[in-house]
Every structure is written in structure tokens, then in C-alpha cells.
Amino acid sequence: MFNNNKILVVIPARSSSGKIPRKNLRLLGNKPLISYSIRTARNSQYVDDIVVATDDSEVALLSEKFGASVFRYSNDSEEPISIDALIYNAMIQKEKLALDEYDIVITLEPSAPLLETQTLDNAIEKFEDFAIDSVVTVVDDRHLNWGYDEENQRYFPLYIKRVERDLLPKSFKETGSLLATRRSFVYENSRLGTNIDLIELSKKESINIVDNEDLLVAENYLQKKRIAIVVDANDEMGTRNLDRCLSIASKLFFHDILFLIEESRQLGINILNKYKYPFHVYDGEDELFEKLKQFSPHIVVNDILDTSSDYILKLKNEGYFVVNFEDLGVGSEFADVVFDSLYEQDSSQKNIFTGYKYYILKEEFYFQPQKIITNEVNNVLIYFDRADSDNLTEKVLNSILATNFNGRINIILGLNYPDKEGFISKIEINPAIQVYTDTSNISEFMFKADIIFTSAGKPTYDVCSLGVPTICLSQDERELTHVFCGDVTGFINLGLGSNISQNEIMEQFVALVNNFEKRLEMNEKMLAVDLKNGFDNVYSVIKEEYRKFILNR
Numbered sequence: 001m002f003n004n005n006k007i008l009v010v011i012p013a014r015s016s017s018g019k020i021p022r023k024n025l026r027l028l029g030n031k032p033l034i035s036y037s038i039r040t041a042r043n044s045q046y047v048d049d050i051v052v053a054t055d056d057s058e059v060a061l062l063s064e065k066f067g068a069s070v071f072r073y074s075n076d077s078e079e080p081i082s083i084d085a086l087i088y089n090a091m092i093q094k095e096k097l098a099l100d101e102y103d104i105v106i107t108l109e110p111s112a113p114l115l116e117t118q119t120l121d122n123a124i125e126k127f128e129d130f131a132i133d134s135v136v137t138v139v140d141d142r143h144l145n146w147g148y149d150e151e152n153q154r155y156f157p158l159y160i161k162r163v164e165r166d167l168l169p170k171s172f173k174e175t176g177s178l179l180a181t182r183r184s185f186v187y188e189n190s191r192l193g194t195n196i197d198l199i200e201l202s203k204k205e206s207i208n209i210v211d212n213e214d215l216l217v218a219e220n221y222l223q224k225k226r227i228a229i230v231v232d233a234n235d236e237m238g239t240r241n242l243d244r245c246l247s248i249a250s251k252l253f254f255h256d257i258l259f260l261i262e263e264s265r266q267l268g269i270n271i272l273n274k275y276k277y278p279f280h281v282y283d284g285e286d287e288l289f290e291k292l293k294q295f296s297p298h299i300v301v302n303d304i305l306d307t308s309s310d311y312i313l314k315l316k317n318e319g320y321f322v323v324n325f326e327d328l329g330v331g332s333e334f335a336d337v338v339f340d341s342l343y344e345q346d347s348s349q350k351n352i353f354t355g356y357k358y359y360i361l362k363e364e365f366y367f368q369p370q371k372i373i374t375n376e377v378n379n380v381l382i383y384f385d386r387a388d389s390d391n392l393t394e395k396v397l398n399s400i401l402a403t404n405f406n407g408r409i410n411i412i413l414g415l416n417y418p419d420k421e422g423f424i425s426k427i428e429i430n431p432a433i434q435v436y437t438d439t440s441n442i443s444e445f446m447f448k449a450d451i452i453f454t455s456a457g458k459p460t461y462d463v464c465s466l467g468v469p470t471i472c473l474s475q476d477e478r479e480l481t482h483v484f485c486g487d488v489t490g491f492i493n494l495g496l497g498s499n500i501s502q503n504e505i506m507e508q509f510v511a512l513v514n515n516f517e518k519r520l521e522m523n524e525k526m527l528a529v530d531l532k533n534g535f536d537n538v539y540s541v542i543k544e545e546y547r548k549f550i551l552n553r
Contacts, residue, residue, distance in 0.1 A: 005103035007124060008049050009041040010090045011068065012083055013110050014075070015056040019211040024059050024110050028215060029222040034059055036113035038066045043117040046124045047106075049098075053090040069094070083107070085188045105186050111209040112177035114221055119205060123180045126197050133193020134181040138172035139206045172198060175206045226256045228297035228320075230288065232304040233261070233268030238386035238414055240458040241303040242268050244325065247360050248301070249277060251535050258295050260288060267415065285311065292318070299323060299546070307331030321549050323542060337545050339538055342457060342482050353541055356484050359461045360534040364443040370527055371447060371467040373520045377513045378407040381449035383442070384475065385459055387416040392473050392497040394423060396453045397433075399505035405513070410445055411435045451512060451519075456485040456493060464489060467527040469519040471508055473497030490525030 013024045013034055020026060024034040034052065041050045052063035053071040060070045071090040075081060091105050104127055108120070115137075123135045142165050145158040159168070178199070185193040207218050229249065233242040249257045259279035261268045272279045280295075282288040292300065292315075300320040302312075306329030313334050315322050322335040332338045338352045341359035380400060384392050393411060400409060409432060413420050420437050427433055439445065446452060447466050454463065456474040461484070463470045471492045474480045485491045492508060494500050512518060 005046075005127075006048050006100065007046050007104045007106065008051065008091060008094060008102040009044075009047050009106045009108050009120075010071075010087045011037045011041070011050065011052045011063075011108050011110055012086050012090075013052050013054040013056065013059050013063070014080070014086075015054070015059070016075075016080065020209070020215070022056075022058075023209065024054075024056070025062070026215065028113055028209075028218055032062055033113055033209065034063055034110045035066045037108045037110045037115070038063060038068045040115055040117050040120055041106075041108055042067050044120050044124070046121060048102075049094060051090050051094055053086050082189070084191055087191060088186055088188045091183075091186060102183050104180060105183055105191070106178065106180040107191065109177055109208070112175065112205070112207065113209065113218055114207050115177050115201075115205050119199060119201065120178065123178055123199055126199075127180070127182070129197075131195050132197050133185055133195045134179065134191070135197050135199060136180075136192075137175045137178045137201050137206070138198045139175055139201055139203070141171050141173035142166075142168040143171075144168070172200065175201055176208060177201065177206065220254055224255055225298040226258070226295060227252060227299045227301060228258050228260055228292055228295055229301045230260045230304055231268060232265060233271065234265055234416075237305065238416060239267065239271060240385060241305070241325070242271055243362055243458075244360050245301065245303050246271075246275060246277070247362050248535065248538075250363060251539075258297070260291055285314075289314065289318070292320070299542075301325070302327065302335075305329070307335075309334055319553075321546050336549060337542060339541075341461070341534070342484070351545075353538075356461065356464075356489075356529060356531060356534075357537050358534055358541075359531060360538060361462065361465055361531055362443070364441060365462055365465050366532060368443045368447045368466055371523060373467075373469070373516070373523045374450070375516050377450040377519075379410070379449050379451075380405070380407060381410045381412070381445050381452045381454075383412040383445070383452065383454050383459060384473075385414045385455060385457065386475060387418060388414055388475065389418070390475065390498045391423075392455075392475065393417070394426070395497070395500075395502060396473070396505060397427075399502045400509060402502065403506050403510050403513075405509075407432065407450075409433045410449070412439055412442065412445060413437050451509070455479060455497075456482045460485045460491060461531055464491075464526045464529055465531040467523040469512060469522040471505075471512065473500060473505075488525070489529055490522040492522075 026033050038050060041047050050068040051071050052068045054060050055073055055075040060072055063070050071093050087107050095101050126132050126135050144162060146155050147158050148155055179191055181191050181193055204221050207214060209215055209218060229245050231242050231245045233239045259272055259277055261279060261281055263281035263283050280291045282291050297320060300315055301323045303325040305326055307324060307327050309330045312322060312331035316334060324332055324335045324338045326340055326342055327338050335351060339358045340354045341356055382393055382396050424435050446463055446468055449468055452463055452468050452470040454470060454472060456472040456479040460472060472485045473494050474496045480496060485493050
């Protein structure tokens, strides 16, 4: 049909714009506002001609540079020219120059910069139905609306029954973004035919630039990225990687996030289901890359520990910007950015950023108050995340009990502790000892504790943000390389837990219980470390490196 129809797009760009001076020239995403509607029309597979109708010489010049013709008009009268008359006059001039009439005339507002070319083409395709005279863009406007009775000075409902929004009858509001109509219905005082069809727009496409707040919202949409997060969570490593990625995703709410996890990682799958984040499972690297191709991300985040060079180079060959966390593998050399807050690397590689300032706290730790140290130790927390394969939990508990400590002992078993029921059955009935196998408020337990026993990994940052005196036992050789967990930052680090005797743990515990000044010193050292800006530091690095990545493409 459309090969036999001539289609004109008219973009009305008046100099007077109300709340935003010179609105059509304002930069949005480093381009003038007028350029977006021109680009939308130029990318259409159906549009024949594009004309910008304006009384502004600068708008006219820029419009021609971006590929549109211009209809210049003067606006000398006190009464501004109507939009209908402006579209009509622009159409007539174009027809005179072409010595031919158009079949469909489309008004495309420059104040709708996020309108997609596909939406424009969809509007044009609606005219395949010869009964359609005009097409208008709208948004869903169902609400429990109220009116006002001026005579009686009272408000009254414009609905019969209060129901959920989705149950209200459909009601639409024009966006003003696009109005397409057959040539025969374009007059100086009207552009609408009799039989009208509607195209419902998304929130993004319906953005209409009226004031500076609208510009800000549109700018945010233009900065929106698709981010794929490849994450791991299993019995051996626990959920620390997934916890970090969930925290990141919660702060990147304006971007499109997709988690990708191996189908065998049921632990992680259960958590993603719980938090309602979109995710795909994959079986093997080939299927992972197929899922990535379907999503077409701008950025791929890997939180899967050590990566291979083949894997990272394959991601780079696909054109993705690659961000890795805690990657000590050879693949880290080829990633765009690597963050390693736990295991600080002495590396000259410019793409690696290490240290505590890149640690991302879970949200719950941002809102806990700082620990105030008291003379008495009445509450001890034992918490070893991951699988605790050497059963340091039981070793520490027995050590504390051997000191005849008479305070409360809270024990949190990691999600993958191997024999929870067996451990609990060994504990004599003692109301002072409480064992928890599933808790979502670990920060509360940490804050209430006077002394904490934990691993030398991720929990040390969480504890440090609160300032609770802590004794660390490393669960494996990798944790031994975690330099953060030491005297400088206020920790007692006993080294590899499997090599520490029960007597050594007892001695350290008793000494700490009886030394208020030492616990106060530990608290002060911890609270001197700023752990509240980890995400901001990570995000700042990614933004800068991504900017360089785009410039160098």
C-alpha cells in the first residue's frame, strides 16, 4: 500500500516554548531537542518528506543540518498561529514545491524526543485499513477521578465504585506526540477525521518536554542501559556474590537488569525467585552467550570468581563492556574493569580497582546505628558464612562454653551448613544459646552483639560498618589473603581456622572480654573506615571507564 502513498511529516518548532526558553535548541543527551524528532522521521521506512515549521532562524539552520527541509513563517501578530494552521500551511508549501499532493500528513512534536520510529511506522500502517481517517498517540489514564461543584463548593467522585486501577474502564489521554491523518482531513482549523484509531504509548515514549523536570526524566531515559549480571551461588561459595549483585541491582533500578545463572545453581535460583528479579538460567557457555545475544546488553557484569581468558575475550568480541568482581583468574586481564574489595591485588593493571572502598554493603547495614561499647560482654554472635566445611562454628562454640561464659550466644548457620540438624542436636538445652538457620536481618544480630566470631571474608566489612569487636578465623587459603581483616582496621585475625586450637580461641576470647579498652580501640578503628560509599565508588569508576569505552569504539 505505502509504495503508492506519499507521506509527509511536519515538525512544528515554534520559538515560544513557555517554561523552557529556546526549548527546541536545548541539549538532551548532547544533541539539540529538535534533532530527535527529525531522526525518528528519517529512520522511518515509509516517510517521504520531513519539514520543520519554525519562526526561529537557529532552529531552521540546525534542522537542515540534521536532514529536514524547513518551512519558515513569521509570528508578528499578537495572536500566535494555531498548530492546525501551521501544519496546513507547511503542507501546502511542500505540495507546491513538489507539484503533487500527499496522502498522509503526520504531526510529530519535537517535545516528544523518545518516540520510537517503530511507533511512527505502526501509526502509518494503521492506514492500511481504509476506514481509518486519523491516528493519535495516547497513554492509559485510568484513575479514581474527582470533580468539583462550583455552585455548591464541594468535591464529588467521577466514578461509581472504588476498585483497583486495572479494573476501571479504559480511559486514555492524548500525549500530543503524534497525530497522523489523511490529507483530505487537513484544514487550517482541524487535522482530525471522523474514524480515529489510537496507539497507546509506554511511559518512556510518552515523555513530553514541558519543563526542566521533563528534560531530566528524558535525560535519564537516554542514559538507561541494559545490564546483564552473570552470577554464581552454590554450596561452596555461598551467596556473597549474589548478595552483592542484588544490592547493585537495587541501586540501578532505572536500568534494565537481567540476571543469568547456571541451571544447576538452585540456591541462587531460589533467591532470585524470592526477590522477583528477571533472570534466565543457562546450561553451558554456548547457551549463556545465546541468552546474552537475545538480551543484547550494553554491559556484562561477572560475579563468578575466577574467569578464563577465552570467556572474557569472547564477551569482548561481542562488543560488551565487561565488569568483573573478585576475579583472580587470567580473564581479569582482559575485562574492562575488575573490582576486588576482598582480596587486594598488588597489580599495575589499570583496569583493576582494589580495596575496601569498592565494597558494596547490603541495604540493611546503611540504616543500623554504630555500636556503642560497654564494659560488659553479654551477647556473642558466631557466624561463618558459606558451607563452613571445617565446622569452625562448633569449634568456636565449644571454646566459648569452656570459658564458662554466662551471656547469650547467638549462632547463625550459613545457608549451606552441611548438617544443621546434627549440629543443633549436639547442643544441650540452654536458653542462652540460640541457633538460627535462616535469617534475613543479619545486621540486627551483628549490632546487638558485643563480640563476634566470623570468617575473614565478606562479613568483616559488614561488621566493620557497625564497629563490633570481632575475632576472625579464615575458612580457606583464599581468605588468608584478605588484608583488610587485621589490626589496622580493628580486627583480631587468628589465621586459618582449621589450624587454630580450641585453647587459643579460649585465650583470645577471655582476653577480649576482660579488656574494655581493647574493645573500644577496635570499635574506633572500625568506625574510622568509610564503608558507606562503596556503590558510589564502583558506579563512578564504571561510568568513567564506560565513557572511555564508547569514545574508543
